[in-house]
Amino acid sequence: MPSLFERFKQGLERTKTSLLRGLQGLFGGAEAWNDETYAKLEASLIATDLGVGISQDIVKEIRNRYERGLIATEADIMAVGKEKILGILDAANVPPMNQATEGPTVIMMVGVNGSGKTTTTAKLAYYFKEQGKSVMLAAGDTFRAAGIEQLCIWGERLGVPVVAGKHGGDAAALAFDAVKSATQKNCDYLIIDTAGRQHTRKDLMEELSKVKRVIAKANPAAPHEIWLTVDASTGTNALIQAREFGKLFPITGLVLTKLDGTGRGGIAVAIKQELGHPVRFVGLGEQKEDLQPFDVTSYVDALFS
Numbered sequence: 001m002p003s004l005f006e007r008f009k010q011g012l013e014r015t016k017t018s019l020l021r022g023l024q025g026l027f028g029g030a031e032a033w034n035d036e037t038y039a040k041l042e043a044s045l046i047a048t049d050l051g052v053g054i055s056q057d058i059v060k061e062i063r064n065r066y067e068r069g070l071i072a073t074e075a076d077i078m079a080v081g082k083e084k085i086l087g088i089l090d091a092a093n094v095p096p097m098n099q100a101t102e103g104p105t106v107i108m109m110v111g112v113n114g115s116g117k118t119t120t121t122a123k124l125a126y127y128f129k130e131q132g133k134s135v136m137l138a139a140g141d142t143f144r145a146a147g148i149e150q151l152c153i154w155g156e157r158l159g160v161p162v163v164a165g166k167h168g169g170d171a172a173a174l175a176f177d178a179v180k181s182a183t184q185k186n187c188d189y190l191i192i193d194t195a196g197r198q199h200t201r202k203d204l205m206e207e208l209s210k211v212k213r214v215i216a217k218a219n220p221a222a223p224h225e226i227w228l229t230v231d232a233s234t235g236t237n238a239l240i241q242a243r244e245f246g247k248l249f250p251i252t253g254l255v256l257t258k259l260d261g262t263g264r265g266g267i268a269v270a271i272k273q274e275l276g277h278p279v280r281f282v283g284l285g286e287q288k289e290d291l292q293p294f295d296v297t298s299y300v301d302a303l304f305s
């Protein structure tokens with residue numbers, strides 16, 4: 001198995017390529033850097049969706065150091081980016097995930113269609129199972145028959161029980177039953193998949209709130225965590241979803257999916273900077289093992305070293 005850092009490096013390869021584009025030819029000529037040089041640097045940072053403000057901030061610092069003769073190599077530039085981003089992601093101040101003191105820790109997955117909820121639910125089951133924990137899943141996407149089936153297939157493949165109901169059934173009632181069942185069976189984790197919804201649809205958001213309320217009826221401490229899946233390849237759209245979902249729903253963390261296929265991996269920083277939501281996990285592919293706990297150091301090293 002590749003190391004955690006190797007996995008991040010692979011997952012962020014495209015983002016890094018995008019970043020390095022702005023550094024090409026910077027140290028070749030004898031002439032001093034000009035506005036155009038800085039604009040090019042800024043554009044390459046913005047292209048990774050780090051955010052305009054942060055990108056400008058990094059370039060300002062690079063300019064400051066360059067003018068003082070402190071920038072001589074690409075590594076000096078990377079060091080500035082690394083410093084700034086570490087400051088924002090602030091690993092020391094990420095609250096740990098909320099764990100149940102009694103009964104199962106209940107994690108509710110939310111997000112728009114196609115953002116990776118069901119796949120992430122399955123990958124999380126595998127992740128916790130590998131840690132020796134017992135896991136149960138709930139197929140709460142009762143809107144789509146295929147959504148229920150998709151999770152049941154994963155459950156079979158992983159050897160993890162799935163509480164599933166009928167297509168078109170009541171998602172809140174299903175979640176209630178799942179909490180009861182996971183408690184009865186002494187499971188360590190219950191992960192509840194939900195139907196995808198646009199944050200712009202008030203009625204659907206209200207339905208999601210109902211699922212949450214009914215979960216709390218089965219266990220007042222649950223759900224312990226509510227994670228929003230966002231597709232990293234949608235870049236600033238992911239930021240908008242996080243912003244809008246967060247207004248209507250108390251999300252406690254993000255799972256940044258599809259990091260493997262995009263050059264926009266900087267979005268983790270933009271979201272943290274604006275909304276403060278920590279990224280809990282990142283999706284790096286479609287297989288069960290393609291989910292990694294978000295590690296600030298590996299992330300920053302993969303981007304800037």
Ligand SMILES: Nc1nc2c(ncn2[C@@H]2O[C@H](COP(=O)(O)OP(=O)(O)O)[C@@H](O)[C@H]2O)c(=O)[nH]1
Pocket residue numbers: 111112113114115116117118119120196229257258259260261282283284285286290
């Ligand atoms: N490459 C890649 N594909 C992913 C990742 N996460 C999910 N997918 C794919 O994205 C598609 C939608 O995922 P799904 O879990 O069904 O999304 P949902 O509608 O939110 O439940 C599926 O084809 C998944 O295999 C990821 O981290 N990397």
Ligand SMILES: [Mg+2]
Pocket residue numbers: 117118119141147194196
């Ligand atoms: Mg789904």
